[in-house]
Amino acid sequence: MSPHPTLHGGSGCHDACCLQVRGLTVTAEDADLLKDVDLHIHCGQIVAVIGPNGAGKSTLFRAILGQLPYSGEIRFERAGGRRTRPLVGYVPQSPAFDSGDPVSVLDLFASAIGRWPVFLPIPSSLRQRVSACLDRVHAGELIDKRVGALSGGELQRVLLAMALEPLPHILILDEPMSGVDIEGEHQLMDMLHEIRSTYDLSILLSTHDFATLEQYADKVVLLRQSVLKVGTPREVLASPEFQSVFHLTFGKGAE
Amino acid sequence: MELWYSLISLLPLDWARADGMTFMKNALLAILVVSPLFGLLSTMVVTNRMSFFSDALGHSAFTGIAIGVLCGLAEPLWCAVVFAVALALLFTLVRRHTKLASDTVIGVFSSTAVALGIFIATLGGGSFTRFNAYLIGDILSVEPVKIALLAVILVLVLILWLVSFNQLMLASVHPALADSRGIRVVWQEALFSSAVAVVVTLSMTWVGLLVINSFLVLPGAAARNVARNMRQYHLLCVVFALAAGLAGLQLSYVLGSSTGACITLCLAVLFAASLLLGRLRR
Numbered sequence: 001m002s003p004h005p006t007l008h009g010g011s012g013c014h015d016a017c018c019l020q021v022r023g024l025t026v027t028a029e030d031a032d033l034l035k036d037v038d039l040h041i042h043c044g045q046i047v048a049v050i051g052p053n054g055a056g057k058s059t060l061f062r063a064i065l066g067q068l069p070y071s072g073e074i075r076f077e078r079a080g081g082r083r084t085r086p087l088v089g090y091v092p093q094s095p096a097f098d099s100g101d102p103v104s105v106l107d108l109f110a111s112a113i114g115r116w117p118v119f120l121p122i123p124s125s126l127r128q129r130v131s132a133c134l135d136r137v138h139a140g141e142l143i144d145k146r147v148g149a150l151s152g153g154e155l156q157r158v159l160l161a162m163a164l165e166p167l168p169h170i171l172i173l174d175e176p177m178s179g180v181d182i183e184g185e186h187q188l189m190d191m192l193h194e195i196r197s198t199y200d201l202s203i204l205l206s207t208h209d210f211a212t213l214e215q216y217a218d219k220v221v222l223l224r225q226s227v228l229k230v231g232t233p234r235e236v237l238a239s240p241e242f243q244s245v246f247h248l249t250f251g252k253g254a255e
Numbered sequence: 256m257e258l259w260y261s262l263i264s265l266l267p268l269d270w271a272r273a274d275g276m277t278f279m280k281n282a283l284l285a286i287l288v289v290s291p292l293f294g295l296l297s298t299m300v301v302t303n304r305m306s307f308f309s310d311a312l313g314h315s316a317f318t319g320i321a322i323g324v325l326c327g328l329a330e331p332l333w334c335a336v337v338f339a340v341a342l343a344l345l346f347t348l349v350r351r352h353t354k355l356a357s358d359t360v361i362g363v364f365s366s367t368a369v370a371l372g373i374f375i376a377t378l379g380g381g382s383f384t385r386f387n388a389y390l391i392g393d394i395l396s397v398e399p400v401k402i403a404l405l406a407v408i409l410v411l412v413l414i415l416w417l418v419s420f421n422q423l424m425l426a427s428v429h430p431a432l433a434d435s436r437g438i439r440v441v442w443q444e445a446l447f448s449s450a451v452a453v454v455v456t457l458s459m460t461w462v463g464l465l466v467i468n469s470f471l472v473l474p475g476a477a478a479r480n481v482a483r484n485m486r487q488y489h490l491l492c493v494v495f496a497l498a499a500g501l502a503g504l505q506l507s508y509v510l511g512s513s514t515g516a517c518i519t520l521c522l523a524v525l526f527a528a529s530l531l532l533g534r535l536r537r
Binding site: 065104 | 482483486487
């Protein structure tokens, strides 16, 4: 797979596939969780969604996953203009397993990708397939570990491998940096860069870690019920919208 | 049954001779059918955190019997089966559509069912003692018809397991992940809890209401202490249930005590042993 000519930015997107969200509104119990959200993501881009708690980040992801009723438009356009329903890979937030669960990585993976009942002996072809998927995120050695015994970073990699099978058009990660230490965070970012360039898919993630945004995000979306600001990390972090949302009053305290 | 009786006479046990005790032979067959069944159900009862739920089902079965007796049914057990299944389905529904913690919901249902049972049983100054047999259980009450029914349920549960186990497990260990994979387990969960309801109710008369929940919790709990994946977990659950069932039956025959209680005590010993083994290995 080769990257598209209009990979990063550019005005036209006839040659690249992209995710388009237009006028997305999600309402629950008479309150707008999301209101009139517009979003445009090219494949190969890593887009970070930031915003305070309750800003609608998870709601946005769930709407794209098709788990919530919404009004507005979410569509995926393949290169050449053909529209399809996007295949979305999802890494859920702060995954916590019961540490006593007798579930191995192989069990978890095989139960998610196939119909072969995992309480029966697993055929070697299925094991090889799971192993190959884990190798994509350099986690092949974890296959027989219990999920409850994985570290935060290891579990994150396993869930990432699961989200990449079958290979999605869009990869969504909900707060991937939470529950992972600095070392794990760096590994994860390297991994996302690798995945982006190898498989040429769009990556959408939410985060509270603003310090590292510039290192990996092509585009940052500041969200609070609607999109307040979109741009490069530098643009968004310097914007008055960002400062007002997070109540940052630079300068005043120094006087 | 004749085939079974002639097969069993090969065993070197005094009750197993051709002129031996028919009820023990029935009981042995019942245990061979029910143990794998309880073992299988136990894997998900424990993983799904439903031990309290299955306990409540046992209680509701008693209420069903009381209602059956009140209606003057010759065989109140069928009334109990219907009642328990209805309650199991209601649980599944309420658990899904309420913000209360599921143990709270179960507590509400369980205590209401028990109160209703005692209310009906003692209505008009009735004596409770005639229900004592259900609390302790009586091995003499195993009938070939019920064993056949339990065998049918074993087959049905096996089919459910083959078709839906992956989804049930994923929804139980990681709901958010299951959701994102488009897994909807309402029907499977309803089937699963109905199966638990039917098995608990049918076994109650010979196992005893007070200990029957241990059959659903202890094999899974013991297997978790040592199992590292789903295959070991299932194998150990079924083996533990079978071993405790057989040992408990012989023990109750030798000592002349309740079979249900003996099996439970054997399971408890297995649990303690596996706990120790699990600790040593870590």
